[in-house]
Amino acid sequence: MNVLESVRMSWRAITGHRLRSVLTVLGVVIGVGSVITFVTLGASLQAAIVGDVATSSPDIAATVGPAGGPEGGPGSAESIPVFTEHDIEQLQGIEGVDAVIPTGQVGIAGLEYRDDRIRWPAVTATTAASFDEDEFADGGPFTAGANETVLNPAAARMFERNVSAGDEITVEFAENDSRTLTVAGVLNESTGFAAVGGGGGTPAIYVPTDPFYTTTAESPATGERQRAYPQLTIRAASYEQVGAVEGPARDYLRNESDASQLKPASYEVSLTTNDALVEQIQGILSTFTNFITGIAVISLLVGAIGIANMMLVSVTERTREIGIMKAVGATRRDVVQLFLVESIILGVIGSVLGTVVGLAGGYAAAELIDLPVSFAPEWFAIAIAVGVGVGIVSGIYPAWDAARTDPIDALRHE
Amino acid sequence: MTDAAVELHDVRKTYRMGDQTVHALDGVSLTIGRGSYTAVMGPSGSGKSTLMNVVGCLDTPTEGVVEVDGVDVTELSDAERTGLRGDEIGFVFQTFNLMPQQTARENVELPMTFQGVGRSERRERATELLESVGLGDRMDHKPNELSGGQRQRVAIARALANDPAIVLADEPTGNLDSDTEADILALFEELNAAGNTILTVTHERLVAEHAERIVHLFDGEIEEIEEIAERRIAGEANR
Ligand SMILES: Nc1ncnc2c1ncn2[C@@H]1O[C@H](COP(=O)(O)OP(=O)(O)OP(=O)(O)O)[C@@H](O)[C@H]1O
Ligand SMILES: [Mg+2]
Numbered sequence: 001m002n003v004l005e006s007v008r009m010s011w012r013a014i015t016g017h018r019l020r021s022v023l024t025v026l027g028v029v030i031g032v033g034s035v036i037t038f039v040t041l042g043a044s045l046q047a048a049i050v051g052d053v054a055t056s057s058p059d060i061a062a063t064v065g066p067a068g069g070p071e072g073g074p075g076s077a078e079s080i081p082v083f084t085e086h087d088i089e090q091l092q093g094i095e096g097v098d099a100v101i102p103t104g105q106v107g108i109a110g111l112e113y114r115d116d117r118i119r120w121p122a123v124t125a126t127t128a129a130s131f132d133e134d135e136f137a138d139g140g141p142f143t144a145g146a147n148e149t150v151l152n153p154a155a156a157r158m159f160e161r162n163v164s165a166g167d168e169i170t171v172e173f174a175e176n177d178s179r180t181l182t183v184a185g186v187l188n189e190s191t192g193f194a195a196v197g198g199g200g201g202t203p204a205i206y207v208p209t210d211p212f213y214t215t216t217a218e219s220p221a222t223g224e225r226q227r228a229y230p231q232l233t234i235r236a237a238s239y240e241q242v243g244a245v246e247g248p249a250r251d252y253l254r255n256e257s258d259a260s261q262l263k264p265a266s267y268e269v270s271l272t273t274n275d276a277l278v279e280q281i282q283g284i285l286s287t288f289t290n291f292i293t294g295i296a297v298i299s300l301l302v303g304a305i306g307i308a309n310m311m312l313v314s315v316t317e318r319t320r321e322i323g324i325m326k327a328v329g330a331t332r333r334d335v336v337q338l339f340l341v342e343s344i345i346l347g348v349i350g351s352v353l354g355t356v357v358g359l360a361g362g363y364a365a366a367e368l369i370d371l372p373v374s375f376a377p378e379w380f381a382i383a384i385a386v387g388v389g390v391g392i393v394s395g396i397y398p399a400w401d402a403a404r405t406d407p408i409d410a411l412r413h414e
Numbered sequence: 415m416t417d418a419a420v421e422l423h424d425v426r427k428t429y430r431m432g433d434q435t436v437h438a439l440d441g442v443s444l445t446i447g448r449g450s451y452t453a454v455m456g457p458s459g460s461g462k463s464t465l466m467n468v469v470g471c472l473d474t475p476t477e478g479v480v481e482v483d484g485v486d487v488t489e490l491s492d493a494e495r496t497g498l499r500g501d502e503i504g505f506v507f508q509t510f511n512l513m514p515q516q517t518a519r520e521n522v523e524l525p526m527t528f529q530g531v532g533r534s535e536r537r538e539r540a541t542e543l544l545e546s547v548g549l550g551d552r553m554d555h556k557p558n559e560l561s562g563g564q565r566q567r568v569a570i571a572r573a574l575a576n577d578p579a580i581v582l583a584d585e586p587t588g589n590l591d592s593d594t595e596a597d598i599l600a601l602f603e604e605l606n607a608a609g610n611t612i613l614t615v616t617h618e619r620l621v622a623e624h625a626e627r628i629v630h631l632f633d634g635e636i637e638e639i640e641e642i643a644e645r646r647i648a649g650e651a652n653r
Contacts, residue, residue: 001528009527016515324511327472328525328572329500331493404492407499408473411511 001334003341010341020314021346027310028350028387029357031303035383036358037365038295039376044366046288047374050239054281057132058236060246060273062253067268079105080267081228082259084219090257091234094248096241099129102229104213111205112170112178113159123149123171123205125213130206130233131187139165139185144208148184155203156186171207181207220261228262234271239281242273296379303383304390307350311394315339315402322402323410335403336396343395347388354387355380418481419580419611420446420469425478427464427634438464439475440634448579451602451612453622456631462615463508463584465631469613470505470582471495482580500529504573506583508615510565512557518544518568519553525575543571548597562589570598574605581605583614587621599624599648624648 001009014021064082083102091100105122112118131141131150142148149169156163163169165185172178207213209227217228236245253259253269260269322335358380366373402410427439438461446452446469454462467473468480471487480487482502487495499505504525512521522540531539544553547567557565566589573581581602587595603624606612614625622628623646630637 001530005527012520013515320511321513324513325524325528326496327470327499327505327507327511329496329528329576331496331528334528406473408467411472411507 001330001337003337006334006337006341007345010338010345013338013342014345017314017318020317024310024314024346024391025350025353027307028347028391029354031300031307031390032351032354032383032387033358033361035296035299035303035386036355036380037361038299039292039379039383040359040362040373041365041371042288042292042295043374043376044362044371046285046292048371049288050281050284051372053284054239054277056274056277058239058242058278058281060234060236060242060249060271062232062234062249062259062269062271063230064259064263064267064269067266079230080263081215081217081230082262082269083229083232084217084221084258084262085226085228086219086221087253087257087259088232090252091232091249094245094252096237096245097234097249098237099127099235101127101130101233101235102209102213102227103130103231103233104209104215104227104229106173106207106212106214109172109174111159111172113163113167114161116160118158120205123207123212125207125209127209129235131185135187136185137188139183142184142206142208144210146184146208147179147181148208149181150185150187150206151183152187152202152204152206153189154201155205156183158203171205173212217258217262219258221258228258239278240285242278246271246273292376292379296382300383300386304386307347307387307390308394311343311346311391312398315395315398319398319402319410319413322399323407323413326403326407326410330403332400332403336400339396339399340392343392344388346395347391350391351384351387355384358383417448418445419448419450419483420444420613421479421481421484422469423479423481425465425468425475425480427461427468427473428476437634439468442478442631442634442636444629444636444639446611446613448611449606449609450627451606451625452614453625453628454613454615454631455617455619455622455628456637460631461634462631464634466505466582466584466613466615469580470503471499472505500525501576502579504576504578504581506566506569506573506581506586508584508588510557510569512565512568512572514557517554517556518549518560518564518571521557521568522571522575525572529576539575540571543574544568546601547571548594563591563594566590567594567598570601578610580611580613583612585615585617587616587618595621596648603648620646 062083064080081104088100088102091097103124103126106125107122108120110117111120128141128144133140137153142150151163163183165183167183168180169183170178170180213227215228216225219226234245234249236242250271263269325335363373422442422444425439425442426437429436429438442465454465456462464473468475474488482498487498513524519540522543523536526536526539541553544550547570549564549567552560552564560568566586570586573583587598590598599621602612616622623642625642626645627642628640630640
């Protein structure tokens with residue numbers, strides 16, 4: 001029997017045994033759906049807890065300082081602009097790197113907001129990637145190339161009148177070089193910008209490197225004059241990847257980078273991470289990975305048993321039909337093929353619906369207990385594969401078994 | 415008759431129920447010639463259906479040899495026996511055994527589907543067969559929407575779908591009124607005249623007398639083989 005014919009016959013059998021088909025699909029929906037719901041709930045719980053613990057992003061700070069000295073933390077190194085745009089580009093190419101954020105100081109003479117002039121030594125030039133959307137109390141990050149600025153809360157408070165997003169402040173870059181910048185956003189209190197440590201108390205004013213950062217160096221790799229920074233923040237895509245990023249980044253910066261050639265001979269490039277935090281978060285992540293795997297395997301098992309049960313009962317109830325088919329000339333292969341196609345159709349319909357139901361269920365449950373919704377798609381794939389696979393095996397096994405004996409035995413089945 | 419369609423040699427079918435043994439067939443030897451028309455009679459439980467099932471390759475005897483077209487079917491593989499059932503033998507079950515979810519026409523198409531007959535051809539032939547058993551107006555009914563006699567006629571139409579050389583009919587007219595019964599018997603006579611071998615079970619002497627001979631079964635054994643001197647002809651009696 002050709003495949004088209006068996007698809008046609010199987011579809012006919014599915015619509016013919018409507019209640020049985022609906023129940024079987026329901027079995028698959030519940031099986032696949034519960035796996036996806038529980039895994040989504042676990043992943044969301046993980047995201048919530050990591051979010052609470054992770055007060056900063058998975059960052060690695062790169063600085064230069066005297067060799068042999070203590071590893072220079074952020075800000076402690078001398079401000080030698082050695083990291084070029086070329087270095088940034090190269091670092092961005094490393095697997096697992098989410099962003100490379102340069103920081104540098106731009107010396108200024110003063111600031112003015114509504115006739116209130118303050119003498120101020122410098123603003124911090126960086127890129128928009130250094131801010132998270134949820135770090136802002138007001139407004140958002142600045143746009144590269146625009147006359148915009150971002151203030152931390154201390155900076156917003158240091159004028160006579162509080163500054164908020166949308167206001168304009170005047171920055172006196174040099175004598176006779178004043179520019180009016182729009183405040184794109186004000187950070188919230190809890191934000192600790194790891195790269196400059198500009199959290200709570202000290203006022204910090206951030207401007208985009210383009211166009212305000214003007215310190216340059218000749219890049220040995222390209223021969224061009226490029227912007228050069230005293231410090232870079234290498235942000236990993238996740239906490240798990242911090243370790244994987246750190247090695248290649250260190251190798252590159254120490255051996256091949258422009259920085260390794262621009263720095264004084266007695267200095268070396270050092271990379272710093274918040275080891276305690278990274279370790280703690282990695283611990284949480286591995287605990288949760290085990291936890292999610294556990295609930296996924298259990299719900300997969302429960303789901304698989306449910307699916308197998310529905311299929312086995314449904315096909316066994318049709319033993320007589322298998323007897324009839326064999327009696328009128330169906331080979332065992334024909335019978336198995338029919339039930340295979342039928343199981344695939346039911347399994348796929350059930351899996352698709354189960355995925356939708358599972359996603360909706362996981363989403364609703366996470367929302368209900370106020371978790372940030374987070375998905376674990378690899379488990380969706382496993383749930384669907386197991387759902388369809390178990391459906392097929394438990395669908396064709398009884399058919400194959402019934403088609404093995406004399407038709408009269410199958411016909412006698414009640 | 416030199417050419418046998420079916421030959422049985424000392425066939426036994428024994429069921430063991432606890433310490434009780436039932437000999438459904440107890441040493442049956444029989445030759446059914448090609449193109450012959452044989453009726454089987456006997457009391458209830460005498461082994462008629464068991465005999466039909468064994469000849470139709472639906473059941474395997476406990477002992478003995480069953481030859482169809484000179485081939486010992488007890489030695490054949492499952493696939494080979496399926497092949498025989500598919501294109502050599504048409505079987506009318508005593509209990510009809512129709513697919514409950516399929517319409518009359520789909521039921522008749524079923525054996526052709528498994529033989530790989532194309533869709534339109536299948537449909538055409540099923541329609542033709544159902545019309546010949548007087549069910550032209552019930553093609554799209556499911557078995558549970560048909561009367562017992564109508565179901566029986568669907569089962570007959572299905573048995574004839576692949577134009578089988580051997581037609582095995584277990585009480586094919588058991589549920590029919592005399593007019594419809596005569597139609598079915600006429601159909602069998604027509605098939606027989608065209609060279610098909612027919613083996614039918616019946617409880618009614620009048621029906622059995624349409625055959626060339628009657629095999630009388632009793633307690634799983636052949637009691638007597640009776641040649642009919644003057645066959646009844648349904649076609650003439652009715653029309
Ligand atoms: N699966 C079985 N298990 C046990 N005994 C069986 C089985 N099938 C048939 N028998 C027995 O075999 C004997 C013959 O049964 P069979 O169905 O061949 O009778 P029959 O002649 O067709 O009767 P009827 O005229 O009532 O249809 C009966 O006594 C029956 O009880
Ligand atoms: Mg019987």
